[in-house]
Amino acid sequence: MASEAHHAETLALREQFDTEEQQKDASTLGMWIFLITEIMFFGGLFLAYTVYRSWYPQIFAVASSSLNVYIGAANTVVLLCSSLTMVLAVRAAQLGRQKSIVWFLILTLILGGVFLGVKAYEWNEKFVEHHIPGPSFHFEGIANQGPAQLFFSLYFAMTGLHALHMVIGAGLLITLIFQARKGRFSASYMTPVDVVGLYWHFVDIIWIFLFPLLYLIDRHLGR
Amino acid sequence: MTPHTEHNGQHIDSAGTYILVFLGLIALTVLTTAVAFVDLGDFSVVAALGIAVCKMLLVALFFMHVRHSTKLTRLVLVGALVWLGILIFLTLSDFATRGFTGVPGR
Numbered sequence: 001m002a003s004e005a006h007h008a009e010t011l012a013l014r015e016q017f018d019t020e021e022q023q024k025d026a027s028t029l030g031m032w033i034f035l036i037t038e039i040m041f042f043g044g045l046f047l048a049y050t051v052y053r054s055w056y057p058q059i060f061a062v063a064s065s066s067l068n069v070y071i072g073a074a075n076t077v078v079l080l081c082s083s084l085t086m087v088l089a090v091r092a093a094q095l096g097r098q099k100s101i102v103w104f105l106i107l108t109l110i111l112g113g114v115f116l117g118v119k120a121y122e123w124n125e126k127f128v129e130h131h132i133p134g135p136s137f138h139f140e141g142i143a144n145q146g147p148a149q150l151f152f153s154l155y156f157a158m159t160g161l162h163a164l165h166m167v168i169g170a171g172l173l174i175t176l177i178f179q180a181r182k183g184r185f186s187a188s189y190m191t192p193v194d195v196v197g198l199y200w201h202f203v204d205i206i207w208i209f210l211f212p213l214l215y216l217i218d219r220h221l222g223r
Numbered sequence: 224m225t226p227h228t229e230h231n232g233q234h235i236d237s238a239g240t241y242i243l244v245f246l247g248l249i250a251l252t253v254l255t256t257a258v259a260f261v262d263l264g265d266f267s268v269v270a271a272l273g274i275a276v277c278k279m280l281l282v283a284l285f286f287m288h289v290r291h292s293t294k295l296t297r298l299v300l301v302g303a304l305v306w307l308g309i310l311i312f313l314t315l316s317d318f319a320t321r322g323f324t325g326v327p328g329r
Contacts, residue, residue, distance in 0.1 A: 025293050032296055036303040043307045050311070051318050073256045077249060084245040087286045094235045201286045208278045211252075212271035216259035220267065 024191055031195040035202045038165075042206055045161070049154050049213060056147035061218035063139060063151035066131065068122065072215040075118045076207065082111035083204045090197040093180075093190035101180045101193065108200065109173045112166055119163055126152070158210055165203045172196045234291040244285040251278050 017023035053060045089104035130138045131152050139148040176196055179185065185193055255274040263270060284290045289297065 025296075028292065029296050029299065032299055036299065039303055039307055040310070043310055047311055047314055051314065054318065069256060069259065073252060076252050080245060080248045080252065083248075083282060083286055084241060087241050088238065091235060091238065091241070198287055201282050204286075205279050205282050208282070209272075209275050212255055212259070212275050216255060216271050217268055219259045220262040 020188060024194075027191045027195055028198070031198045035198065038202065042158075042161070045154065045158050046209065046213070049158065052147070052150050052154065053217075056150070057218065059142060059144065059147040060151050062142060063148045064214060064217065065219050066129075066139075067155075067215050068125075069215050069219065071118060071122060072211055075115055076211050078111055078115045078118070079204050079207050082108050082115065083201055085111060086197050086200045090190070090193055093185045093193040094187060096185075096187035098180070098183055098185075101185060102177060105173055105177045105180060105193075109170055109177065112170050112173070112200075116163060116166055116170075119159065123156075123159075126156075132156070155214055158214065162203065162206055162210060165206070169196070169200050169203055172199065234288070236285065240285065244281050248278055248281055251281075 013020055013023060017026065085104045085107040089101055089108060092100035092104055126132055130136055133149045133153045133156070137145060137149050137152070139145060139152075142148060173196065176193060179192065251274050255271055258270050258274070259267070261267075283300075289300065
């Protein structure tokens, strides 16, 4: 039937919901509950970092200071820019501005790509310096290599998991860009843009905590 | 001045609001980086995490629209932070108090 086909295409209001507002609130809450499982997921790593850092403060300070703080700060700015373009894409969707949605999503994707590129450059530096945990690990100037390996294990686990989330986010953005180009989103239906926005900002918040914890704390001790 | 407009029952913040929040986030990033080079002793952790929490609140309240969200969403969020707090508090209460008695293994 024509009316049903139209319904499926726009997804304006599924039958289990009374109003569009209720449908949107349900989607938002569902996304938040997913993000909360992610908080607990990353929370374990943050906790492991806290415990080991309190056990080996001096070596963690020295190892942390080998990271390039200016690259880290610049990458933080890149990610914050991508959050701004993402929220502007959501705003464009709320206002039903089709072209703006596509362009802001593309900008967000490019900035996310820049972040990952810089991250790849940093990881490559670690390979060159033998700061990858494993048989060839060597950190200059300290007698006990174990805790330094621990720091870099946590560094790679946390930044790696964060980068994986960025890659997934980039995939979601590409999907949204194709959908937005077809005019799927309007002021009355923009839930996918909204929930991907929540995801993208969440990944940003994780980095907001990773940056000071990995790059900044005790930098004055490590020099 | 209206900070946001109503449209189809949803709150839409102005682009200016978002740009102000963004500039605040950049300023806090510069501040936290600069403070890291100053020797504040134990307070450097407090400063770094304090600034990170401020940035998190800015992103969550404005970019993630928590200030316009339903009470249920907010309750779920606060619940999550309490649960994270339990994870951190109980674990650290173990690790931080090991060796208090001076008896090995206690």
